[in-house]
Each structure stands twice: as C-alpha cells, then as structure tokens.
Amino acid sequence: MKLHWSPRSPFVRKVMVAAHELGLADRIQTTRTLVGAAIVAPQLLPDNPLNKIPTLVLEDGTVLYDSYVIIEYLDSLAGGRLIPREGPARFTELRRHALGNGFLDMLIQYRMERERTPPSQPMMDAFAKKFDSTLTAIDQEIEAINADPPGIAQISLAIAGDYLDFRFADLGWRERAPRYSAWQERFRQRPSMVATPVVDG
Amino acid sequence: MKLHWSPRSPFVRKVMVAAHELGLADRIQTTRTLVGAAIVAPQLLPDNPLNKIPTLVLEDGTVLYDSYVIIEYLDSLAGGRLIPREGPARFTELRRHALGNGFLDMLIQYRMERERTPPSQPMMDAFAKKFDSTLTAIDQEIEAINADPPGIAQISLAIAGDYLDFRFADLGWRERAPRYSAWQERFRQRPSMVATPVVDG
Numbered sequence: 466m467k468l469h470w471s472p473r474s475p476f477v478r479k480v481m482v483a484a485h486e487l488g489l490a491d492r493i494q495t496t497r498t499l500v501g502a503a504i505v506a507p508q509l510l511p512d513n514p515l516n517k518i519p520t521l522v523l524e525d526g527t528v529l530y531d532s533y534v535i536i537e538y539l540d541s542l543a544g545g546r547l548i549p550r551e552g553p554a555r556f557t558e559l560r561r562h563a564l565g566n567g568f569l570d571m572l573i574q575y576r577m578e579r580e581r582t583p584p585s586q587p588m589m590d591a592f593a594k595k596f597d598s599t600l601t602a603i604d605q606e607i608e609a610i611n612a613d614p615p616g617i618a619q620i621s622l623a624i625a626g627d628y629l630d631f632r633f634a635d636l637g638w639r640e641r642a643p644r645y646s647a648w649q650e651r652f653r654q655r656p657s658m659v660a661t662p663v664v665d666g
Numbered sequence: 667m668k669l670h671w672s673p674r675s676p677f678v679r680k681v682m683v684a685a686h687e688l689g690l691a692d693r694i695q696t697t698r699t700l701v702g703a704a705i706v707a708p709q710l711l712p713d714n715p716l717n718k719i720p721t722l723v724l725e726d727g728t729v730l731y732d733s734y735v736i737i738e739y740l741d742s743l744a745g746g747r748l749i750p751r752e753g754p755a756r757f758t759e760l761r762r763h764a765l766g767n768g769f770l771d772m773l774i775q776y777r778m779e780r781e782r783t784p785p786s787q788p789m790m791d792a793f794a795k796k797f798d799s800t801l802t803a804i805d806q807e808i809e810a811i812n813a814d815p816p817g818i819a820q821i822s823l824a825i826a827g828d829y830l831d832f833r834f835a836d837l838g839w840r841e842r843a844p845r846y847s848a849w850q851e852r853f854r855q856r857p858s859m860v861a862t863p864v865v866d867g
Contacts, residue, residue, distance in 0.1 A: 502775075503788035505795045514799035515768040516792075527757070531768065533734075534760045541752070551742070556728070559735040567716040567732065574703075585782075587704035591717075594706045598715035 468535075469509055469520040470495035472664045475569050475628045476532040477519045482620050483536045485657035487543035493521075502577060533562070536617055547616045558618050561610055565621030568599050569628060576632050596636070604642035611648055615655070623652040631663050670710055670721040671696035673865045676770050676829045677733040678720040683821050684737045686858035688744040694722075703778060734763070737818055748817045759819050762811055766822030769800050770829060777833050797837070805843035812849055816856070824853040832864050 470477050484490040498518050500506050505516050512528050513520040520530045521538070529535050540547045549555040575592040578584045603622060610618060626649035629638045639646035652658065671678050685691040699719050701707050706717050713729050714721040721731045722739070730736050741748045749763075750756040776793040779785045804823060811819060827850035830839045840847035853859065 501792075503786065503792045505792050510799045514796070514803035515765070515772060516796045516799070517768060527754075529757060529761050531764045534757065534764055537760070538757055553728075556730060556735065556739055559738070560730050563732045563735055564716070567718060571716060581786075585704065591702075591704045591706050595715070595717045598711045598717070602715035 466493050466524065467522040468493050468495050469498040469506075469512065469518045469522075471498060471500070471518055472662075474518055475573075475624045475663075476517075476566075478624050478661050478663065479532045479566075479617075479620055480519045480521070480535050480539070481661040482624065482657045483539055483547055483617065485660050486615065486620070486655075487539055487546060489539055489543060490660070533566070533617070540617075546614070547620070549616075554613075558613070558616050561606070561618035562616075562621055564599070564603065564606075565618055565625050568603070568625045569621065571595055571599065572625070572628060572633065597641075600638055600642045600645070604645045607645045607648045615652075619652060620657075623649050623655075623658060627653060627658075627663055667694050667725065668723040669694050669696050670699040670707075670713065670719045670723075672699060672701070672719055673863075675719055676774075676825045676864075677718075677767075679825050679862050679864065680733045680767075680818075680821055681720045681722070681736050681740070682862040683825065683858045684740055684748055684818065686861050687816065687821070687856075688740055688747060690740055690744060691861070734767070734818070741818075747815070748821070750817075755814075759814070759817050762807070762819035763817075763822055765800070765804065765807075766819055766826050769804070769826045770822065772796055772800065773826070773829060773834065798842075801839055801843045801846070805846045808846045808849045816853075820853060821858075824850050824856075824859060828854060828859075828864055 468477070468480065481490065484493055498506050498509050500509065500516050500518055509516055509518070509520065512522055513530050517530060519532050519535055520528060521535045522528050529538050537548055549558055571592070575596065578588050578592065607622070610622065626645065629636070669678070669681065682691065685694055699707050699710050701710065701717050701719055710717055710719070710721065713723055714731050716731070718731060720733050720736055721729060722736045723729050730739050738749055750759055772793070776797065779789050779793065808823070811823065827846065830837070
C-alpha cells in the first residue's frame with residue numbers, strides 16, 4: 466500500500482500510529498507529498514482531487530481517504546481493534562474521535578489565521594473561545610476515555626497533544642488541562658507514538 | 667432527538683436529507699443554532715465544544731457529531747440503507763462520501779477566503795486548481811456512483827451541487843461538469859431534497 470505522507474501532518478500521523486498499533490506499518494510504503502492551503506501537489510490529484518493527505522492507494526489501485534476512512538480500513542484488516550464494530554461503544558468512540566479530529570482541524574485553522582498579516586480579530590477571538598471550550602471538555606472526559614482500550618479516539622487526542630506542543634507551546638495547554646496532559650504524557654510513550662515523531666522538515 | 671440546526675449549513679442538510687431518506691425526519695426536533703468562523707454559540711458548547719453543527723442530542727443525553735457520525739447512527743436505526751456495512755462496497759461509499767464532503771469543506775473555505783479584503787492570491791490560485799480537479803473527478807465518476815443505491819455519498823454530492831448554485835453561481839459548474847449537473851438535476855427532485863431547501867435566512 467502506498468501512502469501520500471508528510472512528517473508534519475497530524476492527520477497522516479493518525480494513520481501511521483494506527484498502522485503501528487495494528488502491526489501493519491511494514492505494509493505501508495510512504496511517499497512524501499507536500500500540500501498546503503496554497504500548495505497543490507500535481508502528483509496527488511489523480512489519487513485525491515481534493516489535494517489532501519493522508520491518501521492511501523491499495524495494491525489493486527483502490528484509493529482511500531480521509532484519515533478516518535483509511536484507519537477504518539486498516540482496522541478491518543486487523544480484525545477491528547481501534548473502532549468498536551457496533552452499538553453504543555461504536556458511537557461513543559466515533560464521537561470522541563470527532564472531538565480529537567475536530568480539535569486538530571481547529572488548531573490548523575487557528576495557526577493559519579494567526580500567521581496572517583493581519584489576522585481577523587473576530588476570528589481570533591472565536592478561536593480562543595473554542596480552544597478553551599474544547600481543551601476543557603477533553604480534560605473533563607479524558608479519564609472516561611482512558612477507561613476504554615486504546616482506539617482511534619485516544620490516538621487522535623494524543624496526537625493533538627503533541628501538535629499543541631509543536632505549534633502552540635505559548636498557550637500553556639498542559640497547565641490548563643492537567644488531566645489531559647498527564648494522560649497524554651503516558652500515551653505518547655507507546656511505541657506507535659515514538660515511531661512516528663513530528664518533525665519540521 | 668434534538669438537532670442543532672441551521673438552514674444554510676450543507677452539513678446540517680446532509681443529516682436532514684438522510685433522515686428523510688430513512689423515514690426518521692419526524693423524530694428530529696430542530697433548534698436553530700447560529701455558528702461561524704467568528705460566531706460562537708454559547709448554548710452549543712456544552713453539547714459540542716468545537717462549536718460545530720450539526721450536533722445531535724439523543725433522548726438519553728448522548729451527543730453525536732459530526733455529520734458522518736450522526737448519519738451512520740441514523741442509518742443504524744433504520745437497518746443500514748445509506749452506508750454498506752462492510753467489504754469493498756463500504757470503503758467505496760466512504761471514499762466517495764469523503765469526496766463530496768471534502769468538496770463542501772473546500773467550498774466553504776474558498777468562500778471565506780474570497781470574501782476577505784484582500785484575499786490571499788496564492789490561496790485563491792490553489793482553490794481554483796482544487797475546485798477544477800474535484801469538479802472534474804466528480805464528473806468522471808458520477809455515472810459509476812449513480813449505479814449504486816442512493817447513499818451517503820450521493821446525498822453529499824447532490825447537496826454540494828445545490829451549494830454551488832447557492833454560493834458559486836459565477837463559476838459555471840453545470841457547464842464544466844455536465845454529467846454531474848444532469849445527475850444532480852435528477853437527484854435534487856427527490857422528496858428528501860425538496861423537503862430541505864437551502865434558504866439564506
């Protein structure tokens with residue numbers, strides 16, 4: 466399987482951490498694909514016209530995106546360990562994944578806005594409120610989330626913590642969300658996280 | 667079930683069209699919730715700290731988001747008609763849904779950028795390329811998509827067409843993607859689409 470990949474994308478990292486957790490990492494060949502809000506990768510468009518990574522191409526040419534779809538596919542190959550198959554446990558996991566994934570989406574938009582000259586003050590004010598409400602909600606729920614086996618929600622929330630350290634060190638998230646921080650310090654020591662470092666290159 | 671709702675959000679509309687297709691629309695009570703890149707809805711944050719709609723609150727207080735998670739839940743109540751349960755058909759449907767949903771995401775970002783003073787020219791150039799590649803890809807695949815029963819992918823692609831008419835009439839998408847346009851003209855006549863008009867209010 467070929468994965469359009471970048472070492473800086475937290476959404477790509479979700480797929481790689483999931484692959485390591487599932488014992489499938491050695492079946493994925495990564496190819497460096499640089500995309501961004503102002504950067505189109507021509508070699509990606511035939512596989513994914515949206516110009517987004519991660520995008521996975523299977524041996525038979527089947528293409529899968531976005532990160533959720535790829536992880537559900539990998540999980541199906543491994544017998545279903547990261548996403549419960551049905552019932553309330555499934556929808557709880559999917560909602561918590563949407564929380565972690567939506568937080569990542571928000572952070573990427575927040576960073577883009579912050580780097581504009583000038584940023585929109587009404588948008589920056591809204592980001593500050595949403596950042597606070599989301600960080601607080603994760604801090605309040607993290608112990609319940611931790612009671613379940615590691616799955617797609619925990620992976621996304623752990624990656625969000627590393628992304629905060631990487632891009633938002635100034636916001637003091639570890640002091641503001643001490644339970645989330647303590648949980649994330651433990652989760653980030655898993656081999657799947659250690660094997661997929663975030664590098665700015 | 668209570669749905670945080672707006673008549674202008676194409677993601678909310680996905681949920682409402684799905685509910686109509688599944689015969690569940692009369693079980694959903696909508697509550698108007700206004701959100702935006704610079705607009706935070708305080709009453710939404712306890713249910714969804716990300717400040718995003720749609721957000722569904724079940725009778726027992728369980729909260730579900732985003733639109734995909736809500737639709738998978740509604741589909742599970744109705745026996746699974748909009749998303750195949752497993753196998754290649756499932757992953758094809760999910761990838762095509764990610765295409766339609768990602769197109770909507772792109773269009774919303776494109777519109778926000780276009781309305782800035784001034785917009786970023788490198789971003790506007792990238793949007794124009796991604797718009798073209800995505801529209802072309804949908805036009806090329808729509809007949810294969812139409813061969814399957816109406817599901818979450820078709821719903822998303824049909825809503826994207828109406829959103830294009832609503833916000834991007836100047837881009838001439840119907841001339842540029844005649845097969846997609848012809849398919850969308852038919853799909854938009856389904857009762858589920860007629861019952862959920864897009865209104866600017």
